[in-house]
Each structure stands twice: as structure tokens, then as C-alpha cells.
Amino acid sequence: MGGDKAPAVVVDGAVQALAAAPGKLAVILVGAEDVLRRELDRYDLADLNLHVVNAPEVIGMDEAPAVAVKTKRQSSIHIGLGAHKEGRADAFVSAGNTGAVMAASLFILGRLPGVLRPTVPGFFPTTESFTVVLDVGANVDSKPEHLVQFAQMGKIYVEKVLHRENPAVALLNIGEEPGKGNEAVKMAYEILQQMPGLRFVGNIEGRDVMNHAADVIVCDGFTGNIMLKFGESVVAVLPKLLGAEMQAQRLGREDVETIQRVLAGVVRRFNYEEFGGSPLLGVDGNVLIAHGSSSARAIEQAILRAAEVVEQGVTASIADSFGA
């Protein structure tokens, strides 16, 4: 029931994911059963490993997470996470209220032993491919030890799911020299520099993110969230600015179409749909958070990414790393 275009695109995305990985997946749709059944009328379900679990309540996108999580125990978020907790599902995917998913995950699944704060990474396109920035919104006022754990969890995710060996880990800062930045970042630098098994490449600046200065970029969730949303808006504004400029230069229809085709190719690189949702790392379970404005394609990718997180044992690796 989560996301701006639910439940239609969520149902479509689930069906697409099953088609993309035939025989490998089962999907349980959690939500208002009558509504979901109506959406499913569009499909021939005979060959699809698709199930429906009824959840009569819905937590709205704008509801205060703390209140909603306490009061709406029959929401799709509660019932879905409950099914995961009880082992009836291997992972939980939601495009719903991010704060509510995080709060309910903490409440129902709990943190892994040793993890101070679970974290949500964001994906940024780079000139090479893309880089992982964490945290992007779950945590504000991060202490040095939180930043260090973000680095460790980010490294495990990049190794396991993105298959990059020994990824470069950097600290996002306002200058490259050691000793730069705020108090939390200065202390995190000292700890990261001495951490065995972590390829820490030091401080990087905002301008280095898109040049792929590192595979894992660590920052407080306040800065990460603002940078992520600012970046999304630059990409959203770009077609408008190009359009205004094309008009000012009085371009013909053919030229406009050519430019739009090239721009579409560039914008595709920035497309959150292809990143398949962000894992909530550090909870005792496998939770994928999809963008609130997810399309069917984005939901499909998030489900497939969730399956990969399960297959690659990301959560067990984090547990091993922090429990040791």
C-alpha cells in the first residue's frame, strides 16, 4: 500500500519481478485484500508465485512515524515485517512512509547486536558507475562511532551486493586535509585511519562524489539527505533549463528531438529506478526501502535487490562483523 502510486504500480512491479526471475522468487503482497485482488484481476495468476496477505490498515505517507507505528498494528508495514520476523518471508520491501518503515523495523526486528544505529545508503551516479553514500536520512547528530559503523556496513554492502572487492571508503568533508571538518568527522577520521581491513582513502569534498573518489562515502544523515535530494532536483530541473534555452535559441523541431533523446540517455544514469531501493542496514532482517514515487520498474528492481541481499547474506555478514 506504500508509495505515491500504490497499490497499482506495486502489484505491477511484483509481477514484473516474478517474470524477471522465473522460478526463483515468491512474492507476498501485503495490504487491503479486496483492493489488491481487484488489481490482480489484470493478470493471469495461474503460473505466478504470488500471494496475498490481508492488512486492513494503511500508514499514510505524511503520518508521524512514531505515532503511526504505535497505533496501527494492522498496517501493511506491521504485518509485512511480522511475516518476515516469523520467517514466512525472507525480506520486506516497501515504498511507503520511510520513517514508519524504519521505526517499525527497529521495533519489530530490532538492531543487530553491536550495531549502534541502522543506516540507509543512497546511490549517486558517477562518471564511472555509481557510488554509495551513507547515511542519507535515518540518522542526524551522528557521533564518530556511528560514522565508523556506517563505513563498515557500507563496505559489506558494496562487497556483497555490488561485488566490488576491497572498496575504497572515504569521509565526506569540507577539505581533504586531516583535521578538517566538524568535531564528529575529525574523530571519525582518526578511528577510520587505524581500522584494519578497511581501505580508508581519507577525506573527500562535495565535488569529488560524482568523480567516483570512493566506492563508499560516509557522512551524517543530515548532510547526506540534503545532498541526495539536492542532486535529484538538479536532474529534475535540467530538462526545464534546457527547454528554456532551446526556446531562447529558437531551435527547430528536429533539433529539439535530438537534444531530448540525448538528455534522456543522460538522465537515465541518474534514475533512482535502476538502483533498486535502499537497504536498511543494521537491523536484524532484510528490509529494502524503495523511493516514495516508485514506478513499477523501481518496485521490480527493489524486489530483485532484496532477493540479492538475502542470497548474499548481507545481514549475516554485518552480524559477524559487529558481533566479533
Next chain:
Amino acid sequence: MGGDKAPAVVVDGAVQALAAAPGKLAVILVGAEDVLRRELDRYDLADLNLHVVNAPEVIGMDEAPAVAVKTKRQSSIHIGLGAHKEGRADAFVSAGNTGAVMAASLFILGRLPGVLRPTVPGFFPTTESFTVVLDVGANVDSKPEHLVQFAQMGKIYVEKVLHRENPAVALLNIGEEPGKGNEAVKMAYEILQQMPGLRFVGNIEGRDVMNHAADVIVCDGFTGNIMLKFGESVVAVLPKLLGAEMQAQRLGREDVETIQRVLAGVVRRFNYEEFGGSPLLGVDGNVLIAHGSSSARAIEQAILRAAEVVEQGVTASIADSFGA
């Protein structure tokens, strides 16, 4: 002597500024006199109100500000700021080591009474025009009362120099609702909301910056600096990404040229050169900090902007506002 291309472009920019405002300006070039004289050989100085003051030392772009400011008393930064302090110049402009300019300004000019921390605003292009974000690098670990002062100084600058009446002031945050964000931002919100004479429009998110959600956007210098440099890099990377896409789509030469012409028009909006440098607000004087990679055009604009800061009495307005 400051900036990556000094002193040639600084001399060129000074000459251009004098040509742009004939009879209204005098420019004093401060630096190694022999070097400056050689650069000036390129010009006919008879009609130019241009002067040279010798400063034998140079603070390098990568020198540690605290040390350099203490030891190099004969640097162009010291001697230029000294001339301003003594009233022989109405403003000081530098494209040099930003940290050193700020440290020396505090040391030589001092803070205005009541100002807790001077601030440097950054300029962000928007769909409408541009918006002013402060702080973008002078301050980390800002307390709520610092953020509130950034709002007050930003409002004065926008009113006086950008001639926007009663500008909208917003707090950069990870959500729009009151109560969102880190501790400093939450407390700043409470104070700003009750401040008379300030049109506070509440919290805005990273995605709202380019949509011109406010004329003045307040944040800690850590987040502001990272967002500014990240934004610059997106614009720098864009031609590369478009170039790669044009190659992938095998576009002909004419199409490539058309696209490059349109792109140039868009990139111009993001061009720091046109913003004319950032004022250091809150010190007892008029200091303009130009980009380290300033072109002659950027230096010209910074000098003209400095003249405007003087003419509009920005520093006196801040002094009035905080001294009251």
C-alpha cells in the same frame, strides 16, 4: 597574488572593472610590485585609476591559514586588509586562500559587535534567478544562535545588494515539518519563527533549493559547503556525460554543435563568475572572497560587487541590526 591564475587574471580583471565603471572606482593592486608592474606593461595606464602597493610575501593556496596568518605579515592579504583597516581602501577583494582571508580578516578587522561568527554565503542558480545559501564553509558545528545570525545577515545582504524586499528566509532541513532535523536546526526553527521583521517560511529540503523555495537559505557551513561543491561538480560533469551519450548515439557534427550551444547557455546560469564573489559578512569591514579559479571576468565582477557592498552600506546595516 591570490587564485590559481594570479596575478595575470587579477590584473586583467581589475582593468576590466575600471572600464566597466568609468570614473567611479579606484583599484589598488597589492602584491609583489615587480611582478605586477610586468603584468601592467600590457596596458596603457594613463587613464586608469589603478595603483600598486608592494607586498613581498604570498600566502599559498594550500598553506595552513592559522600558521600563515601569524607568520607572513608582509603578505598581500595582510597588507591589503591593513590598507582597508586604515581607510586607504573601502573594500578588500581576494581570490586567495579562503581560510587565510577569513582568519586575517578576523584578526585585522575584527567582528562587528554582537556578531558571534562571520559567515560566507554561496549563490545557487534557481529556476527563477538565484538564491543565497549561508553558511557555505566558514563555520562548522554551528549552534542555533549562529544559524539565526546567518539568517539575519543573509536577509540584509539580499535586501541591500540584490534589491529584493522582505526576502523569504528558510531553514535547510531533512523534512518540512517543524520538529525535523538535528538539535541545532530544531532550536533555530523555534527562534526564527518568533523573530520580528524576518519573513521566515520554515523548513525546506535539498530538493527545494533550485526551485527557489526561498531567497535566503540557512544551514551549517559543513552542509552548505558540501552542497555547493557537489552542485559545482554536477555542472562540471554534465558536458562529459552529454558528450559520452552523443558518442553512443553516433550524432553528426552539426547536431553535436547545436547541443553544445544549448548546453553553454544552460551552464552560463551556473557560472560562479557572474555571482561576483562572496562577501564575508559580520566582520568590521568589506571583504569579498572570489573563487580560487577565478577568471578575469570573475575578478571584475567581484570588484564591482565589492563597490556595491560599500555603496549600499551592508556592513553598517549589519552593525545597526546587531548592535541594537
